[in-house]
Amino acid sequence: MTYRxxxxxxxxxxxxxxxxxxxxxxxxxTAGELASEFDISRPAVAKHLRILEQSxxxxxxxxxxxxxxxxxxxxxxxVHDWVQRYGRFWDVHLENLKQAVEASVKSRKQDT
Numbered sequence: 001m002t003y004r005x006x007x008x009x010x011x012x013x014x015x016x017x018x019x020x021x022x023x024x025x026x027x028x029x030t031a032g033e034l035a036s037e038f039d040i041s042r043p044a045v046a047k048h049l050r051i052l053e054q055s056x057x058x059x060x061x062x063x064x065x066x067x068x069x070x071x072x073x074x075x076x077x078x079v080h081d082w083v084q085r086y087g088r089f090w091d092v093h094l095e096n097l098k099q100a101v102e103a104s105v106k107s108r109k110q111d112t
Contacts, residue, residue: 008075011055016040017048021057024071028061031069 012018016038023029023037035045049069052058056075061068 008055008057008078011051011057012076012079014048016044017052020045020048020052021071024058024069025073028068028070030066034069 012021019038020034023034031042031046031049034049035042038045049058053060053069057072059070059072061070
């Protein structure tokens with residue numbers, strides 16, 4: 001789904017929105033349930049939820065008179081794929097660091 005009014009990276013750049021996503025990853029919740037978990041106003045939570053919905057990260061289902069929010073992690077695939085490319089970069093660099101440290105330790109042991 002490409003319906004996104006907000007760039008996914010700018011959406012998840014906000015720590016409150018990431019925290020809301022973390023809460024929704026544990027299960028569906030109403031806006032009131034989510035608001036009770038944060039030290040910000042209900043209107044602020046509603047604003048963040050609206051942005052998450054517009055980005056496609058949250059879907060809302062009406063259950064009777066209640067609106068239930070659900071995480072849709074699919075748009076995060078783009079972020080995952082991008083970060084994973086850099087994971088390979090860090091794997092190589094960390095392996096090089098490991099080898100340098102091990103060589104240094106080995107050299108010190110030989111000096112004593």
